[in-house]
Amino acid sequence: MGKRTVIPFGPQHPVLPEPMHLDLVIEDERVIEAIPQMGFIHRGLEKLVAKKDFMQFVLVAERICGICAFGHSLGYSETVEALMGIEVPKRAEYLRVVWHELSRIHSHLLWLGLLADAFGYENLFMQCWRLREDVLDIFEETTGGRVILTACNVGGVEQDIENSELAGIVIRLDAMRSEYGELLKTFLKDRSVKSRLVGVGYLSKEDAFKFACVGPFGRASGLEDDVRMFGFGAYGDLAEFAPVVSNDGDGYARCEVRALEVLQSIDIIKEMVDKIPDGPFNQKIKGAPEDGSYSSSRLEQPRGECYYFAKGNGTKFLERFRIRTPTSQNVAGMVQTLQGCELADVPLNVLTIDPCISCTER
Amino acid sequence: MGSFHLTKMSLRNLFKKPATKMYPVVAPTYTSRSKGHVTCDMKECILCNICEKRCPTHAIAVNKPDETWSIDNFSCIQCLSCVRACPKACLTMEPDYTKAAFTKSTVTLHKPELTPEEKAAKEAAEKEKAERIAKAKAAKAARDAAAAASE
């Protein structure tokens, strides 16, 4: 038996886009235990509800994370709408879904690129990010922002997308789909990609359930869990929705689930554009959340289920606002996948949960 | 045979225009909705202070006595709250970004100098207003006096 050593991994590490620290207890080249440590970028954003009123706080919520920016503004708005009993115009709900699914596409393309980079396939990495630029261009044309969109607010959305523009988006996504198909083939069929991913970081369905894993990470281990299938908002108007699930539970399965979800998102956007009703997209909000009222909501972010909680106190400032992010759910599962893996596979295993530390620490 | 697909794509890309731009040598393309910086049409502005109150980052400062409107573009987060709130619709979001700089600075806009005709019109309006107020005051005093006399 070899001698045990502790290797610190992170918070600054080439494979980590964001800071997280792991103490890896290793024996020879094998990881025996991984102890995660977080809290390097805590910014105290939840506390800002005491300083920004509930209409302005959406701007703060949006800045929790640069990748799920639209998702967080949507989750916050839905929670406050539930708190105040506001009904959102139908058109706004559809537009929200369009933007949210576009965010999912850009988030997954970003992750696929990072994955390609992690196993050393630079060309694939750059092609993924080149396609992702198209989605950011759509964002800029429809909202004026590329990362922070400021498109969603309590009561609706800030600006409309004309029907002709929506049709244009669908045409562009269709063009993207054929190019993306080539990347998809590489991700799913290439021998070098498979040799790097198949069997790496296995997590069984039981473990995924035990550690309450969410999002593509859980779905890759066979958990049929996707908040979109409960039909909140305009998701309820989809003709059918079945989550993308794989039963393999390894790095390849996680890559497959995310890669196929991009196509699913394109289909959802197409369906939304086909069905979108005309009408108002915004409304004036009067009053403030009642004292003692509270509400919660769930949203399927690109990384998994995100839970929001808000409590009112009768003033225009919320009493409390809380988010439970998908990454904080998935860290336990990640630690499980690290146990017993090779040291060289650690970066890949950390990456395959798609950690978003900014969201988690807020 | 996945790599072969990517090779085809790479070869295609050799003959395509580059996906990136040599910014700032090549000017960026802005869309009509791009959020660059906020400007104010000082001819229309009534210095009502609403934009200053609405701005979540306190980027705008309105000074009524000096008749100036200033913005700190480095604090502005392009949220459009001010543009939507302005009662005179005199704020606009220009699509082009402000230049990078070594020090933070604010842009201050002044009320434009009035032409002689505008000045005269403004003075006349003020005079008329003062007369109206004086008249109303006199009428009120007369009413009060009449009420006191009848008691």
Ligand code: SF4
């Ligand atoms: S809200 Fe409009 S009119 Fe009022 S001070 Fe600001 S820019 Fe001027």
Ligand code: SF4
């Ligand atoms: S756009 Fe927003 S941040 Fe910028 S000046 Fe207007 S209100 Fe302030």
